[in-house]
Amino acid sequence: MEVIVNGEPHQTTEGQTVAGLLAALGLESSKVAVELDRVIVSRPEWASRVLGHGARLEIVHFVGGG
Numbered sequence: 001m002e003v004i005v006n007g008e009p010h011q012t013t014e015g016q017t018v019a020g021l022l023a024a025l026g027l028e029s030s031k032v033a034v035e036l037d038r039v040i041v042s043r044p045e046w047a048s049r050v051l052g053h054g055a056r057l058e059i060v061h062f063v064g065g066g
Contacts, residue, residue, distance in 0.1 A: 003016075
């Protein structure tokens with residue numbers, strides 16, 4: 001199935017969760033925020049929030065600096 005991640009098409013499996021997608025993308029969950037279909041998804045929901053075909057995600061990486 002296809003989802004859109006930061007404006008780019010991405011193939012994933014049926015039943016994929018937000019947490020599973022982050023892991024598949026190799027992203028460290030403690031350093032990102034996720035918006036799914038224009039709604040911020042809280043971290044406790046990531047493991048249970050299942051993605052549907054055509055879901056649109058925006059994933060923002062936190063960057064520290066000084």
